[in-house]
Amino acid sequence: MDKKISEKVINRLTLYHCILQDFIDSGNEYISSKQIATLLRIDDSQVRKDINMLNNSGKSRVGYDVKELKKSIETTLGFAKTKRAYIIGAGNLGMALAKYNNFTNYGLNIISLFDNDKTKIGKEINGKQILDINTLPEFTTINDIDIAILTVPGKIAQQTADYLVQSNIKYIWNFSPTVLNVPEDVQVWNENLMGNFLQFTFHI
Amino acid sequence: MDKKISEKVINRLTLYHCILQDFIDSGNEYISSKQIATLLRIDDSQVRKDINMLNNSGKSRVGYDVKELKKSIETTLGFAKTKRAYIIGAGNLGMALAKYNNFTNYGLNIISLFDNDKTKIGKEINGKQILDINTLPEFTTINDIDIAILTVPGKIAQQTADYLVQSNIKYIWNFSPTVLNVPEDVQVWNENLMGNFLQFTFHI
Numbered sequence: 001m002d003k004k005i006s007e008k009v010i011n012r013l014t015l016y017h018c019i020l021q022d023f024i025d026s027g028n029e030y031i032s033s034k035q036i037a038t039l040l041r042i043d044d045s046q047v048r049k050d051i052n053m054l055n056n057s058g059k060s061r062v063g064y065d066v067k068e069l070k071k072s073i074e075t076t077l078g079f080a081k082t083k084r085a086y087i088i089g090a091g092n093l094g095m096a097l098a099k100y101n102n103f104t105n106y107g108l109n110i111i112s113l114f115d116n117d118k119t120k121i122g123k124e125i126n127g128k129q130i131l132d133i134n135t136l137p138e139f140t141t142i143n144d145i146d147i148a149i150l151t152v153p154g155k156i157a158q159q160t161a162d163y164l165v166q167s168n169i170k171y172i173w174n175f176s177p178t179v180l181n182v183p184e185d186v187q188v189w190n191e192n193l194m195g196n197f198l199q200f201t202f203h204i
Numbered sequence: 205m206d207k208k209i210s211e212k213v214i215n216r217l218t219l220y221h222c223i224l225q226d227f228i229d230s231g232n233e234y235i236s237s238k239q240i241a242t243l244l245r246i247d248d249s250q251v252r253k254d255i256n257m258l259n260n261s262g263k264s265r266v267g268y269d270v271k272e273l274k275k276s277i278e279t280t281l282g283f284a285k286t287k288r289a290y291i292i293g294a295g296n297l298g299m300a301l302a303k304y305n306n307f308t309n310y311g312l313n314i315i316s317l318f319d320n321d322k323t324k325i326g327k328e329i330n331g332k333q334i335l336d337i338n339t340l341p342e343f344t345t346i347n348d349i350d351i352a353i354l355t356v357p358g359k360i361a362q363q364t365a366d367y368l369v370q371s372n373i374k375y376i377w378n379f380s381p382t383v384l385n386v387p388e389d390v391q392v393w394n395e396n397l398m399g400n401f402l403q404f405t406f407h408i
Contacts, residue, residue, distance in 0.1 A: 007403040014399035019383045039383050077402055092303060096296035102358070102381050106398045108405075146408055154306070173404060177306050179223045179243050189404035193395075194310045195218035198281055199211040200377060200393035201312075204350055 005053075005076070012050055013073050014106075015040055020070040030063035079107040084145050085173075088160055089152035090115040090123075090130045093175055097149060098125045111143055137167040147171040154178045161188075209257075209280070216254055217277050218310075219244055224274040234267035283311040288349050289377075292364055293356035294319040294327075294334045297379055301353060302329045315347055341371040351375040358382045365392075 016036055023031050033047040040047075051064065056072040059065075074080065087094045090113045097103075098113055113130045115121060120130050131139065139145070148169045152160050157176035164172060165182055174180055175191045182188055220240055227235050237251040244251075255268065260276040263269075278284065291298045294317045301307075302317055317334045319325060324334050335343065343349070352373045356364050361380035368376060369386055378384055379395045386392055 005406070010403045010406060011396060011399040014396055014402055015383055015394060018381060018396075022382060039385055078406065083405055083408055092296050092300035096300055099296060100381075100397075102398065103401075106402065108398075108401060147405065171405065171408060173401065177222060177304075178226060179219055181243055187404070189400065190219065191397075191400060192215060192218055193304075194306065194312075195215040196393065196395060197307075197312060197377065198218055198310065199214045200391070201287055201351065201375065202209070202214060202282065204287055204375065 009050055009053070010077065012040070012042070012046075013077060016047070016050070017070060017073045017077075020066050020073070023066045024070065028066060030060070031066050031069070032063040035063075077106075079105065082107050082109050083147055084109050084111055084143065085147035085149055086111050086136075086139075086145055087113045087128075087149045087151060088115075088133070088136075088164070089113075089150065090117070090120045090125070091151060091153075094149075094151040095125055097151065097175075098128050101126070108147075110149070111145065112139070114139075133163075136163070140167045140169060145169065147173055149173045149175065150180075151175045213254060213257070214281065216244070216246070216250075217281060220251070220254070221274060221277045221281075224270050224277070227270045228274065232270060234264070235270050235273070236267040239267075281310075283309065286311045286313050287351055288313050288315055288347065289351035289353055290315050290340075290343075290349055291317040291332075291353045291355060292319075292337070292340075292368070293317075293354065294321070294324050294329070295355060295357075298353075298355040299329055301355065301379075302332050305330070312351075314353070315349065316343070337367075340367070344371045344373060349373065351377055353377045353379065354384075355379045 019036055019039055034044050037044040037047045054072040054076050056069060085108060087098055087110060094113055098110060103110060110128060112128050113125060114133045114136050115130055116133045121132050123130050148164045150157060150172055154177045157178040158180060161172060161180045161182055165186055170186055172188045174188050180188050223240055223243055238248050241248040241251045258276040258280050260273060289312060291301055291314060298317055302314060307314060314332060316332050317329060318337045318340050319334055320337045325336050327334050352368045354361060354376055358381045361382040362384060365376060365384045365386055369390055374390055376392045378392050384392050
């Protein structure tokens with residue numbers, strides 16, 4: 001499959017994946033493009049087009065085999081290739097992400113959390129330890145971390161990002177409400193919750 | 205301004221808004237399109253095009269007036285028009301969202317949280333009470349709620365959504381990893397965290 005899969009397609013495929021998991025959990029064996037399209041309120045032909053791009057063995061008269069289609073999406077989106085990450089900031093959002101077991105199914109392995117709060121350091125969340133932020137540079141090297149998930153308050157987000165960059169992190173998934181200034185070889189994905197919210201509610 | 209402002213533009217404008225707030229906090233009076241473009245790694249001309257769409261008085265030799273530009277974005281995106289919401293599920297994610305004071309700046313007023321856990325009901329988070337899920341239908345009517353923010357576990361997301369629909373909620377901001385099946389007159393925005401993650405990390 002073409003490596004230049006667009007962001008929109010990736011987004012839709014993960015939603016199909018969600019639906020397929022629900023169908024499997026409910027004991028369904030087959031699914032039609034129409035069923036997926038109706039749930040997502042998109043066009044039936046769009047669903048078929050997306051699925052046709054996958055290395056999928058095609059559909060039978062009764063629809064796509066849900067397990068097989070789910071597997072095809074996983075292969076295409078590279079769920080099998082695990083990425084190692086840690087969470088910076090053991091506040092509510094950091095905790096919520098640490099507890100979210102679904103990440104593992106998508107190839108995201110959260111190794112630990114970091115914080116500067118002495119009352120939190122040493123505790124465990126969902127089998128992941130909260131470590132002292134001062135030990136981060138060494139930890140990053142030893143554990144070969146790909147991604148830092150930044151959940152600290154906006155006010156300290158930039159200085160924390162600087163520290164991550166110094167520690168040789170190249171990918172930052174930014175949940176703080178701050179646009180980070182980082183060197184060119186560092187990638188930032190802004191999880192722009194307010195932007196998403198406004199896209200949704202603009203017409204209310 | 206045209207009401208048909210695209211999702212991509214809304215997303216960029218909220219990021220500009222973030223940057224402007226940072227500039228104000230650092231005591232800067234002016235900003236150039238180039239400064240914004242560099243931080244977001246997008247094209248300079250794109251930033252100017254977006255800003256030209258706003259009802260903004262234009263820029264001086266030294267750049268855009270940050271306070272004025274921020275105000276223009278707020279007017280255009282309708283931050284002034286407050287939407288009333290509650291959070292369903294007082295787990296870590298629900299708590300994190302309840303504590304996120306930034307929402308108010310964007311016109312999102314979170315009134316309360318709901319849960320079915322007796323040990324949580326009655327407690328307060330950031331000035332918002334956790335209420336018994338059984339009192340939700342009446343609360344919705346009395347308080348004229350626009351939006352339900354769904355942060356319950358995937359397994360009970362659909363049944364909770366059914367309950368929200370019965371309670372006459374028309375907008376659901378869905379943080380659960382489940383695609384919801386709702387009537388046509390109900391809008392769902394899927395906060396597809398894994399989709400976002402995969403868009404970001406697909407090439408790692």
